[in-house]
Amino acid sequence: MEKWLGKYSNFFYALLRLVAGVLFACHGAQKAFGSLGGQKQTGLLLVAGAIEVVCGILIGVGLFAGFFAFIAAGEMAVAYFYQHAPRGASPMMQGGNGGELAVLYCFIFLFIAASGSGILSIDALRGKAGRRR
Helix, strand or coil, X not given: CHHHHHCCHHHHHHHHHHHHHHHXXXXXXXXXXXXXXXXXXXXXXXXXXXXXXXXXXXXXXXXXXXXXXXXXXXHHHHHHHHHHHHHCCCCCCCCCCCXXXXXXXXXXXXXXXXXXXXXXXXXXXXXXXXXXX
């Protein structure tokens, strides 16, 4: 499978960056604006929503994606330890703390931070797409 799909890895990476960014922005819009079935939040959750909207959009379109993915990964790490970890040691065990999405976003964004914007990005159009092959 790797032989066949491997030649398209740059496109799959671009798709991962786009989908993760858009979903993250939507998650933030729920908090920041009360849209998409969410409730508008106040305080730190409103700040988190604003970070998620801005970072999600910029990651999705690939504009300084590495930098903003690093910020988003940090926000997700803080969210996990601030919101989820106090509810239990593991996100997956029975009665888990519900933090699996925060953990997954954190590591996806760390991967994007390490890889740069890649192809099909605004940074690629600017000639500054990062190290993604």
